[in-house]
Amino acid sequence: MKKITKTQSVLGIVAVAVGFVLMSFAPSAAGYKIGDSVADFSLKNTVDGKAVSMASFPKAKGYIVMFTCNHCPFAKKYEQRIMDLDKKYAALGYPVIAISPNDPSIEPEDSYDELGKHAKEKKYTFPYAFDETQQVAAAFGATKTPHAFIVNKENGKLVLKYMGAIDDNTDSAEKATKHYVADAVDALIGGKAVAVTETKSVGCGVKWKKS
Amino acid sequence: MMKKYFVLAACICCLSMVKAQTTSIIKFDEVQRILSSKNDTTYVLNFWATWCMPCVKEYPAFQTLATRHKNEKVKVIMLSMDFASEYEKTLVPYIKAHPIDGRVCLLDELDYNAWINKIDAKWDGAIPVTLIINGNRHIRSFFGHDFTTESLEQTFTQTIKQ
Structure with a gap:
């Protein structure tokens, strides 16, 4: 016994x-792998307080889901480039949906109120959602900011086509030679296969809630 | 003859310890040389940046480790991901205020996708991360998390015991 x-x-x-x-x-x-079917989400948009999801853009052909935030210097470096991506690609059917995944108790600059304030100041043309439960970031496998994911609508499904960096030069948009996100969206618009589907980049780690 | 070289190497080692507060900007080939070195020095490589909160928080742990082991064949190398274009206003003043018994370099390689996997395939690019290597003893351990002074010393001791 x-x-x-x-x-x-x-x-x-x-x-x-x-x-x-x-x-x-x-x-x-x-986190999703390339080719996986992606689940839609519903998050509160810090710009207007309304719920936002991929389905909020019924005419879109796909989405640039961008995990980013206020506080991270890498995200700041890429902010204008993220705004430019939406300006160019929303009209072509691929809008940006920005999501901040950080726990504001670790990064107060990334609180719901601060995110909304910042988006309004900068006149974002896209939603800036707050992933309060961090479930969307976990589902996508977002590990840092900025971390880009490109989703394409295919036969009624949302399919992951690219994940990783925006381009190959964080410090300078002008000096970037490989424009990963733009190239991937261009390929999708042209009905071609995405050549580079995954890249790695340095960034600020997602500030996960301490359990 | 061999002995002479050892003495010379030891002198260079000491000299670099004295000059601990200086920093430099390097390219990945220099990191590659450290990764492929075949000597009995244990290298502790920390990938960090002055803008990274958890990195700056764990920085004192590396200062303590470097000082504790400065008379051994141990080299602590802090590889900063700060931008070369902002070197003078970010890394230089930081190191002046926080000297370390080791090397501090700004790794100026912005095409991260080209080299992250050469450090470790498990690394997604978030910092800080640490690599402990010893070429002679075939030690190569990657740590994708931050450390406290105690956990770093403990991990270091366990790793070189392998």
Whole structure:
């Protein structure tokens, strides 16, 4: 009897340990892969307080889902480029939906109010949504800001076509030579396959809630 | 003859320790040389930036590690992701205020996608991350999280025990 109890307790400890390991990898290990069907989301747009989702743009052919935020210097460097992407591609059927995934208790600059204030000041032409539960960032597998995802509408499905960097020069838009997001959207508009589907970039890690 | 080289190498080592507060701008080939070095020095490479809050928070842990091991074959190298165009106003004053018994370099390679996987395939690009390597002893361990002074010392000790 004693023996069984011992075995059980050991198994219990192992199970707990495995649980911890799985938990600690949860935010980064998950996330869509290229070609995956993407679930729509519903988040509060900090610009007008209304719910925003991909379905809010019924005429769109796809979406540039951009995880970004106020505080991150990399996001600041890319802000004008994100605004320019929407100016060019919204009219061509690929609007930007910006989402801030950070926990404002870690980064107060990324609170709902601050996001909305900033978007209005800069006159964003696209929604700037607040992912309060961080479930959308986790679903996409967003790990940093900025982190771009391009979704395409195909036979009624939302399909992930690209994820990663915006281009290959954070410091200077003029010096960038590879325009990953623009090239991917151009390919989709032209009915071609996206050549570079995944890239990596340095960025500010998503400020996940401390559980 | 060999001995002479060792003495010379030791001198260069000491000299670089004394000049700890200086920084430089480097390219990835220099990082590549460290990655492929075949000597018995343990390199602790930290990828960070002065604008990165968790990086700056863990920076003192690397200062402590570098000082504790400065008389051993250990080199702490802080590789900053600050922008070269802002070097004088970001990294230079930071290092003046926070000297370290190691090297601080600004890695000026903005095409991150071209080299991130060469550090580690598991790295998604968020900072800080740390790599501990020793060419002679085939040690290469990547840590995709930040450290406290205690956890860094403990991890370092465990890693070089391998």
